Amino acid sequence: MVRTADVVVIGAGAMGCSIAFHLARDGAGNVVVLDKGGICSGMTFRSGALVRLHYTNPHEARLAIRAREYFHHWEEIVGGDCGFQNTGFLFVVGPEDVEKLHANVAMLRGLGVETEILSPTEVREAQPFARIDDVGAAAYEPGSGYADPHKTTLALAEAARRYGAEFLTGCAVTAIRTAGGKVIGVDTADGPIDAGTVVVAAGPWAPKLLATAGVTLDIAPTLAEVVYFRRPQETVMGHMVYIDRAAGSYFRPADGRMTFVGAGHGGPTAGDPDHLLDGNTPGQEELARARVAARIPAYQPAVYAYGHQGVYDTSADGKAILDRAPGVEGLFIAGGFSGTGFKKSPAVGLVMAELVMGREPSIPITPFRLSRFAEGEPVRGAHEYGFIESAQLSI
DSSP, X not given: OOEEOSEEEEOOSHHHHHHHHHHHHTTXXXXXXXXXXXXXXXXXXXXXXXXXXXXXXXXXXXXHHHHHHHHHTHHHHTOSOOOOBOOOEEEEEOGGGHHHHHHHHHHHHHTTOOOEEEOHHHHHHHSTTOOOTTOOEEEEETTOEEOXXXXXXXXXXXXXXHTTOEEEESOOEEEEEEETTEEEEEEETXXXXXXXXXXXXXXGGHHHHHHTTTOOOOOEEEEEEEEEEEOOOGGGTTOOEEEETTTTEEEEEETTTEEEEEOOOSSOOBOOTTSOOSSOOTTHHHHHHHHHHTTSGGGXXXXXXXXXXXXXXXXXXXXXXXXXXXXXXXXXXEEOBTTOOGGGHHHHHHHHHHHHTTOOOSSOOGGGOGGGTTTTOOOOOTTOOOOOHHHHSOO
């Protein structure tokens, strides 16, 4: 028996659930969400879930600004609990990036972001346990922090259900069906579903799915690893969320006496989303400990608790792709988030629902069109920082 839907959303991570919530809430009809695993069983589950606004371009910043409004007012807008913790956020740079930091903070303040520049001494005053001899300056956001990726996604899914969306988990999509240049549905391991609209929000699995509809999505699956340490002293219990370009890490508090640390691999490394370790590769614990201890020396003897791997869906410019699929009417893409997607997911759900329903997106997304690469117009800020893997690719 062939099922039918008005809209099929592929992927039940934060992006897919947010898109489904906004579509269902805004009257898109019968919305069905498909995932080969469960709700929040893919890369969202492995996300660092940072919620911050510091970007080098206004396009990403606008999405992050709108999304943070959701995190600040989650119960009112979505319902349930996203686990948001307002710890404050520091974006730390070395002396070579101070001018760029000032320019980017000025741009963000022009968009209404509450942020300011801290000198090294002011960083020490705010975080007395921090080492500052290599710090040029830091951007401080008092209203930022982190959320719980699992709680966030479950709350979005439950909100979508309240508005009538249906979730079919453990249901792998094997192909997107088209005819005459239009979407007509999807094939799944449990049988076909007819639908005139399909939204692909499947992270690193998206290219393979889109290829079945004749659409090329050129993203690189990039390996990410994170490590959880037990906090070694009471003196560091109150540390903020950091993206630390000077030391080459990003880290945040985690449940209990834990700290979550991302430290990269010294360069981009290919990853396979279907074969990931629930653990860390040799040397990752030591690298992460050294990089977090470079900012907070008390972490030098920190005890390793556990870690895991994830995969970023990295686009050519490291920015999202939010667009209609070329040449296939009714097919939409939300992908290529390159490790910075979670924090934007509420706003991405909003604008993708508007796009699908034929409305003008309330936050401009033209810069995120798929054709920008062929047109030679990647998303770039006027004052981009040099590439540091662990600090740039931070979820």
